[in-house]
Amino acid sequence: MSNSTRAFVGMQNKYDRVVLLVDMDCFFCQVEEKQHPEYQGKPLAVVQYNPWRGGGIIAVNYAARAKGVTRHMRGDEAKELCHDIILCKVPNIREKADTSKYRDAGKEVANVLQRFTQLLERASVDEAYLDITETVNQRVEQLQTGSFALKPEELVNCHAVGYDNIGEYVNKITNRFANPYVDDERYVLAYDPNDLPAVRQSDLRLLIGACIAGEVRAAVKAETGYECSAGIAHNKILAKLAAGMNKPNKQTILPLAQIPPLFDQLPVGKIKGMGGKFGETVCETLGVKFLGQVLKYSEKDLQRKLDEKSGTWLHNIARGIDLEAVTPRFYSKSIGCCKKFPGRNNITGLKTLQHWLGELASEINDRLEKDFIENNRKAKQMVVQYVQDIDGQEVASSRSMPLNQCDQETLVKQSLELIKTNTKTFLRPGSEAALNNAIKFLGISVGKFESASSAQNSLQTMFANQAAKKRRISVEEGVEKPVVVVEQTKPKQTEGGKMKSFFANYLQARKEEHNGTDKVDKMPSEEGLPKEETKSDKLAEETATPLNASEARKKSFFESFKKKMMDESVPKDSSDDKATPTSTPPEFRESFFVKYLKQQREVKKDAEQSNENTSKADNSSEMQDLAAELDDIESTNNEPQQTYESVPPEQSNNYNPQQEVVALPSPEQPSTSKRKLEQQNASETATLTDFTNTYVEYARPELRPGLISFVKCEECGAQIPDDVKALQTHRDHHFAQQLNRQLRSEQREEAQRSRLNATKTTAASPPAKPVPAKKAKKASGATAAPTTTPKPVNSITKFLAPKQPLEPPPSCSNAPMELCAECKTYVKSVDMPEHLDFHMAKKLQRELNQLEVRTIITATNKKSTPPPANKKLNSTLNSTSANHSITKFFTQSN
DNA sequence: CTTGGATGGATCA
């Protein structure tokens, strides 16, 4: 069940989701820069230990990329290109590279991301997909009631494919408010009529997604110090594609309408999954280079030429359709490590083999231990992988074996045994110590995790049963597809003008605020300021020399950067270019995207000219001005505006509480049949149901103060999305967590006991210290004595009976509510039976585990009190429009 | 020292 392979959404929901891909910029480098602040702003690369030729480069920061340093290079080569480059070595433990530092950093980031959605899928150490559909939908509603407003300054560093700047994209949407059906003629030609409602809303919803993306990235930066790029689109493939189009520290929307022109020139290999053999096969067998060319084949054709599954997949992908769901996963399914033994380092002796197996097993062991403490799970399977040299040929093999214990010795013994029994002649004939086949690669990995205790298992099955029950209910209601569809109800006219004036007012206000500074003339001649310059600009600002000088330079940087992009593929570089070779990162020069963008501009100019007469009526020139000004804001807005201690200025302006907030009018509604609407409502609950199904398994209970949330959990201070279900789930989680702690602490004590028994007596060991207390966080010093005193576990009762009944949540929906006698919370009447079932299950569980009052290990509390950064952020947020508008929302809706 | 190491996920027979 935990191995649920990919899930997919239904074809009818292809445009309904909003998916975010967050990709950390040169992540390993950022980790090093954070660790060594003195490196900030300097060219830097991370190399892997290998002393040969300066080590292999696995990450390059942008300052170094500007000088031509790339991955795959050796450290020495990098030095030649960039004499002052800083080469950070990956730490070496056990004679092999140790990347745990970066794994930890990745987790730190993921913890922040997790707050924004429970549908978080970690794709690698530095990438994650977020399905933010629900939040977007909420905001669409709030937009309609006027309780949420888009704020242009949240869109700094935001791009939309096919548009010169985000302002134009906003304008496009704005125009549609004025005339909702303005694009329908084109839509009808390009899309299935059934998709029209979704298509009409697509741009707006993506824009809202971009706002959220901005918040996400700002939170990541504020709380971890790391910068990232993001893509916003309707599915994973597109989000991933978009994220790569503007980097670093930028985000990109991929609008639906831009897919065809983009794909016409998009090399097939740019799509995730087609960068390798499969992509080549596709190109060869279809005789295509660009994804758009695939359109000429029917699905049947593709299935015939490739295979059924790939054919269908490709057919969809070529149309920008990707149905793969964002599958929530926070922790990896396996833990492994490996090492190459090239050339003379081939392992040829039994002793050596044992040695290295020991090293690998030792690392696995360490990481498993850590994992156990965090996740209370144990690996049930191990896999040995190895590459042997069999008369000159490299032969790869892997063998697996069930696992009961995972101590180092067992791992070594078993892996050795596996290799032995799967090699025809393991030892060289006549020798006791020499291997017959040299080993060139060795790896051990463990997986097939199971919860450590049976109690935990029963808790999970309890949740699973509950989920199953919900599913049955859903099925009875005739709901199949778990995707929320937004459909609006109240048609409104005449709002477009209001929105325009909002932006106009906004811009006016800004102009006054920045009096004079944004009237600085553009300085296109000042081309190609190197990146380092911008960083020093930032510094200059911080040291309070804000005015025209740095402003103008920054602005000219933006201008020149854009100009660069436009001039890109015209002639090769002029001699001028050589004078400032660092202005454009080399990978940009030949980048497909650069060419695409440039081409788009040309196309656009043509279109504008030919369209002039048609759109003239709609004061398009005015909108263009707005766009230009919005663009200006993008460059001027990086000025620190108020005093934000500790929050970097670039981020803080996303959260400016002083910001004027003006409601956005709601868009005109496409007509909708009631029946369909009902279905959609039903499917919304289905989404929630589906989520709880996986909730226990994946979610991290400690990490759920929400940025978009409205209610504070009394237990942990977390901000909880203000819907009943989320509240209840959150409470349930405290319960489960408490249970977990209990069990873990038991486990640890037991482990401690047996260890003590085994290894005589070491000094009086303190009651197992589960969390390595490694992170030297800023705030840890303050909370020394009283706050960290162990909390008695009997507080578990608190979860069942909160101190005072919560206020009935202001109706998110109009569903009737009831007060649960058991937990004093308000629950939808419809959900009450199920809710009571849950209490029953909890009681059962308690009895099952014979919960007693015990003390809790101190260190586990660490996470339950959010670090000050969180607090600050949350309080900041609470004072912003989000909070303000939500109250407005409630008062209005009642 | 052989052509990018280490790591993790997914697919398919």
Added chain:
DNA sequence: TTGATCCAT
């Protein structure tokens, strides 16, 4: 389920 292979970062 397992082992081989591919893919991506």
